[in-house]
Each structure stands twice: as structure tokens, then as C-alpha cells.
Amino acid sequence: MEVTGSRYKGETKNGRMEGKGEYTFPTETKYEGEMKDGMFHGKGVLHFPNGSKYEATWENGIAKQGSFTFADGLRCQEKDWDYCDGYDRRFYSERCNGLxxxxxxxxxxxxxxxxxxxxxxxxxxxxxxxxxxxxxxxxxxxxxxxxxxxxxxxxxxxxxAWDEVVGFKEETLEEDVAFRKDS
Structure with a gap:
């Protein structure tokens, strides 16, 4: 693990991750949960550096069922998702705290x-x-x-980081006005 920059602390069996443990990736994403035969297996949570998390049930390193929670507390829903749906474009904090x-x-x-x-x-x-x-x-x-x-x-x-003037150029407007007068 040191070669890849990952870290593990927790239970082991025959030199492999087994039981409860904490695996930290080089990106500082951290998995906390159950392991089996060196893989995520059972209930576990991936904690991302930005504060979001993914809670799941894992089988041999593959998430079988889970839910994602954004850093601001918004839980992702597979069905009836009404956040940012085209009709309501508020930020989640605006939904919670008002405009x-x-x-x-x-x-x-x-x-x-x-x-x-x-x-x-x-x-x-x-x-x-x-x-x-x-x-x-x-x-x-x-x-x-x-x-x-x-x-x-x-x-x-x-x-x-910078402001940009958007819209029309003055000379383009003048050319357009002159064109319309001639038409």
C-alpha cells in the first residue's frame, strides 16, 4: 500500500484486510467499514475530502446498494428527485434557509x-x-x-475568477444600425 500512497489501519487475517478497518486512498478519500479477503465487503462508507459520502453494502469490492449524501447534507434520491429539476433552480442551502x-x-x-x-x-x-x-x-x-x-x-x-463583458460590441451595434437604415 505504501507504493500506491494508500494507508490501512484495522483488522487483518493472513496479511490481508479482514474485519473492520479504515482504508485511505492517496486522494484522502477514506473508506470505513467491513473488509473481507482484502476487499470492501459488508457495510461501509466512503468519505470524500469535500465532505460528501457514499454509504453502501459492498460485495467483493463492488457496491451493491448505496446512497450518496452531498457535503451540504442533500441526499441523492434515485426516484422522485426534485432537486435542480429545471423548474426549481435554487441551491440546496436556499431550499433549506430561504432565498x-x-x-x-x-x-x-x-x-x-x-x-x-x-x-x-x-x-x-x-x-x-x-x-x-x-x-x-x-x-x-x-x-x-x-x-x-x-x-x-x-x-x-x-x-x-475574472469578470468578462458579455453582450455586444459597440462597433457591431453601430454597423447593425447603419445596415437597418440602408434596408
Missing amino acids: RPAGESQLTDLHPPRVIPEWCYDCGDGFYDPTTKVVTSYMGRFLRNADDSEHEWIVCTCRK
Whole structure:
């Protein structure tokens, strides 16, 4: 395990994880629960560094039945999921605590939102630097290298550190007005 950067503390049998234990991945994701023959087996919980968790029943390392809870306490539901369904676009904290007064729009589920480092994006589980294509945790730890499709998704959809003027260019408006006068 030391070679991969993982850690384990707990019960063992014949040099393998067996019984109750705690397995920590190099990303600091932590599994706490039952093990059998070196694999997750029985009831166990994956705790993610951002505060979310996945509680499941495992068989030979495979989750057979489980539920995901986001860091803010929202539990994912397979059926009758009404959160962020297209009709109700509030953040979970707004559903729990109510909407903010007019003029105090909430940009993220966290209010006030995290300050994004210069020329980076907030991609939900950390900050993304488009020049290096690296995602780091909010605490500054390396999470992953983004591939081309993740880069494209982040650049197109995620909140960025800088403001950008959107709309029309003045000269384009003038050309459009002149064109309409001539028509």
C-alpha cells in the first residue's frame, strides 16, 4: 500500500484486510467499514475530502446498494428527485434557509462563494488552472489532470475568477444600425 500512497489501519487475517478497518486512498478519500479477503465487503462508507459520502453494502469490492449524501447534507434520491429539476433552480442551502433578499443573489451553494485564484475556475471539487490543466482541492492539494473533454466542460460551464463583458460590441451595434437604415 505504501507504493500506491494508500494507508490501512484495522483488522487483518493472513496479511490481508479482514474485519473492520479504515482504508485511505492517496486522494484522502477514506473508506470505513467491513473488509473481507482484502476487499470492501459488508457495510461501509466512503468519505470524500469535500465532505460528501457514499454509504453502501459492498460485495467483493463492488457496491451493491448505496446512497450518496452531498457535503451540504442533500441526499441523492434515485426516484422522485426534485432537486435542480429545471423548474426549481435554487441551491440546496436556499431550499433549506430561504432565498436571499433582492440584490443579494447567491452564486454558489456556499454563501459567500469561495474566492477563486486568479485566472482559475471553480469546478465543484476544487480549482482548475486552464494553463496547466490541473485541478487542485480547495486546500491546494493535487486532485487530477483534466483531459480535453473535462477542460472544455469547465471552461464552458464553471465560475471563473475574472469578470468578462458579455453582450455586444459597440462597433457591431453601430454597423447593425447603419445596415437597418440602408434596408
